[in-house]
Amino acid sequence: MSEDLKPDQLEYYKQESLLKVDYRPPATDWMQTPTAMRPGAFIYSAKPKNIEYIDFPNARNWAPIDEDWKLPTNWKEIVIQGIRERLDKYRSFKVFMDICVRCGACADKCHFYIGGGDPKNMPVLRAELLRSIYRNDFTTAGKLLGRMVGARPLTIDVIKEWFFYFYQCTECRRCSVFCPYGIDTAEITMMARELLHLLGIGVNWIMEPVASCYRTGNHLGIQPHGLKDTLEFFAEDIEEVTGVKVEVPMNKKGAEVLFVTPSGDFLADPGTYTAMGYMALFHEIGLDYTFSTYASEGGNFGLFTSADMMKRLNSKIYAEAKRLGVKWIMGGECGHMWRVLHQYMDTMNGPADFLEVPVSPMTGTRFEHARSTKMIHIAEFTADLIKHGKLKLDPSRNDCRRVTFHDSCNPSRAMGMLEEPRYVLKNVCRNFFEMPPNTIREQTFCCGGGAGLGTDENMEMRLRGGLPRGNAVRHVQEKHGVNQLAACCAIDRATLTTVCDFWAPGVKVTGITELVANALVMKGEGDRKLNFRKEPMRGEEDGHV
Amino acid sequence: MGILVSFLAVVALFLSVLVGIDSLGLRWLFGVAVPYAAAALFLGGFLVRVLGWARSPVPFAIPTTCGQQKSLPWIKSASIENPSTTLGVIARMALEVFAFRSLFRNTKTELRDGRLSYASNKWLWAAGLAFHYSFLVILLRHLRFFMEPIPGFVLALTTVDGFLQLGLPVVLTTSLIFVGAVTFLLVRRVASPQLRYISLPTDYFPLFLLLAIGASGLWLRHVTKIDVPAAKAMVMGLLQLSPKPAESLGTLFYAHLFFVSTLLVYFPFSKLMHMAGVFLSPTRNLAANTREVRHVNPWNHPVALHTYDEYEEEFRERMRDAGLPLEKES
Structure with a gap:
């Protein structure tokens, strides 16, 4: 290993050493085991300017490795009061604090525990980190009997432990599927992160996108003219590849549909190819749609911050739909975005009574399941188009791709969109293979970088957390020669690229609509030799011309 | 450490009855005051806890979806695992409560030679189900001490339960299943290093207490061969608010009663409240039709x-x- 490599670099890590997972718990009781902040396993603290921009409290310079975190003097009071408020506001929190029996069914369901072996990454113990404080200050038994009933006093070390472990949870909800009471660690992690924010403790990888999104409308901070340039650049690429000139509708009043997608699709490969796919598809079917620069983010890092912040960022979508006077909204391929759109948006920022129930102008299908929210997923929309024979597809154009599908956590466990993407994929490519049953659908494994953890700063945890997914990908790679992992999530497209490079080298990541657009036979198209990546369409090896 | 404390706590409970009944003759205390107080604390505590939970609103509909959503008409949706109707939610809850549906999914993850495997692992599900159902049957059988005349189903249940026709009085299979299942749950907790690591004294205590209840019950039925009419007279006396602790019933009967009373008192203040909590879990008891019907947050x-x-x-x-x-x- 080179001396110069750092823990935030992929090359720093070796498969063999990460695979030596020690599942034996430490000799000391977990309450007595101090948290070791090791580089590669935590994310840097949020910069004060980002915290101040959104008016969060206690902005200051500090670092996780510092001894002194410069907490406000009344920090203990703030946390206890914060717990009290949330117990009163959330039945979920109250019930989940009380009813766990520590049966352990969740323990080996967490990707971070499977890949790392740290007992505090067992969902049950992660929750106990917070429960122990709850018991100490809010239950009679805890006040009287202390440690005998699993209570411990709140100390600065507890805060540091919370920071470390609640930023080692991707809120993927896999444990919740297996819990006999449906205890949802995502809910507990969300509460813990809210409590930490009260003390000005957050990570920059989340808080910078949050602040950017609040200001510019998207996580990446792309300003309106920049977004226009980007999309026009995509249109040029589409024309180069297909010979078809597509329109770039932006902030267009009176369009039928507002289209919102994660901004990751605007900036980073391979998401950009999926974005081109959206534009090519909408052009081909003649959809009257518009992008918005104000609501240029489907994702919502507010979800990883606090319920209020989620609401503040999400509000832009309905507000913009109203301003532009569209009939309904369509959302692109993003994971946590759909948690927000499916389970929170209508409650937080609805009712969207100024919109109409989504109806596909091409097929006439009325999307009754989105009757109230008025927002549908592009996979639902495309599946309906294909079912009604509205797309001319040549799946052989994807023949050089041997494809598997990664169910993203939120569309599977907070929505249940399992069949739509599969139906689309099977119609646009001829080599489709499923990963093992315990690693897909509602039992799917996280990419290891969800909930705002997809930065290189915690590369070790991402690779460890990515082990179960990487292992399943390698399985189909060896068994079926899979070389393409499709995912309907922007974070997946970014983080699974790293996970595959490490655990299943040779497998590339794609979005669904990228494959749709490859297979899509467009009116007036030229000789389609290249795909959107400008690679030979049918692969060099098969003599297909 | 936790396990020893819990074990000693149950031993202490037993010793206190020994001293209380044998040496001090505190039959009114253990036979009347404690059971009444326990019943009151159980009912009151249970109610306070449930109302406490119910007082907090459910701001967001956050069901964990475990199957295909209801979307396009030609895609078959999982009407129970991802319910879009109230009926679906009821079915989902029923499966959860009566069949431990989620626990049935349990797998054992193993990493060997760089390969992960997920083997089906139904032991916890089976033992959990065996324990809860045998406990329920035992409770129902005990209705013979609480009702006059004894309802037909209680007699029938007892007859079926004794199908092995072993010994006199006949051995009731659920008693054996109960003790076996609780023992398994205890051994499992101790044998797995990971499980031992997460276990609190409050995880061991109810298991020892249940074992003590089971053991004392079995002993009363098969070894001391308790004077059933006397026990029934005493229980009926308690129920009819004219308590009369029986002189003829031995210390072990009072121990059995004391263990049960302890369980009742312990129940509302402990994790045993999962019995009520499961019904209030927002990831299971809500319809996943959140784009179809707007969920209202009262503090929005x-x-x-x-x-x-x-x-x-x-x-x-x-x-x-x-x-x-x-x-x-x-």
Whole structure:
């Protein structure tokens, strides 16, 4: 290993050493085991300017490795009061604090525990980190009997432990599927992160996108003219590849549909190819749609911050739909975005009574399941188009791709969109293979970088957390020669690229609509030799011309 | 450590009855005052806990979806695992409560030679189900001490339960299953290093207490061969508010009663409240039709927003230069 490599670099890590997972718990009781902040396993603290921009409290310079975190003097009071408020506001929190029996069914369901072996990454113990404080200050038994009933006093070390472990949870909800009471660690992690924010403790990888999104409308901070340039650049690429000139509708009043997608699709490969796919598809079917620069983010890092912040960022979508006077909204391929759109948006920022129930102008299908929210997923929309024979597809154009599908956590466990993407994929490519049953659908494994953890700063945890997914990908790679992992999530497209490079080298990541657009036979198209990546369409090896 | 404390706590309970009944003759205390207090604390505590939970609202509908959503008409949806109707939710809850559906999914993950495997692992599900159902049957059988005349189903249940026709009085299979299942749950907790690591004294205590209840019950039935009419007379006396602790019933009967009383008192203040809590779990008891029907949050307070006008104000020049439409020209 080179001396110069750092823990935030992929090359720093070796498969063999990460695979030596020690599942034996430490000799000391977990309450007595101090948290070791090791580089590669935590994310840097949020910069004060980002915290101040959104008016969060206690902005200051500090670092996780510092001894002194410069907490406000009344920090203990703030946390206890914060717990009290949330117990009163959330039945979920109250019930989940009380009813766990520590049966352990969740323990080996967490990707971070499977890949790392740290007992505090067992969902049950992660929750106990917070429960122990709850018991100490809010239950009679805890006040009287202390440690005998699993209570411990709140100390600065507890805060540091919370920071470390609640930023080692991707809120993927896999444990919740297996819990006999449906205890949802995502809910507990969300509460813990809210409590930490009260003390000005957050990570920059989340808080910078949050602040950017609040200001510019998207996580990446792309300003309106920049977004226009980007999309026009995509249109040029589409024309180069297909010979078809597509329109770039932006902030267009009176369009039928507002289209919102994660901004990751605007900036980073391979998401950009999926974005081109959206534009090519909408052009081909003649959809009257518009992008918005104000609501240029489907994702919502507010979800990883606090319920209020989620609401503040999400509000832009309905507000913009109203301003532009569209009939309904369509959302692109993003994971946590759909948690927000499916389970929170209508409650937080609805009712969207100024919109109409989504109806596909091409097929006439009325999307009754989105009757109230008025927002549908592009996979639902495309599946309906294909079912009604509205797309001319040549799946052989994807023949050089041997494809598997990664169910993203939120569309599977907070929505249940399992069949739509599969139906689309099977119609646009001829080599489709499923990963093992315990690693897909509602039992799917996280990419290891969800909930705002997809930065290189915690590369070790991402690779460890990515082990179960990487292992399943390698399985189909060896068994079926899979070389393409499709995912309907922007974070997946970014983080699974790293996970595959490490655990299943040779497998590339794609979005669904990228494959749709490859297979899509467009009116007036030229000789389609290249795909959107400008690679030979049918692969060099098969003599297909 | 936790296990020893819990074990000693149950031993202490037993010793206190020994001293209380044998040496001090405190039959009124253990036979009347404690059971009444326990029943009151159980009912009151249970109610306080459930009302406490119910007092907090459910701001968001957050069901964990474990199957295909209801979307397009030609895609078959999982009407129970991802319910979009109240009926589906009831079915989902029923499966959860009566068949431990989620626990049935349990797998054992193993990493060997760089390969992960997920083997089906139903032991916890089976033992959990065996324990809960045998406990339920035992409770129902005990109705013979609480009702006169004894309802037919209680007699029938007891007859079926004794199908092995072993010994006299016949051995009832559920008693054996109960003790076996609780023992398994205890051994499992101790044998797995990971499980031992997460276990609290409050995880061991109820298991020892249940074992003590089971053992004392079995002993009363098969070894001391308890004077059933006397026990029934005493229980009926308690129920009819004319308590009369029986002199003829031995210390072990009072121990059995004391263990049960302890369980009742312990129940509302402990994890045993999962019995009620499971019904209130928002990831299971809500329909996943959140785009179809709006869920209302009672405290949906206003938040600070960055409006379009503020946005355009900041970027107007650049938007105009880029040819993007504007609300206000200057």
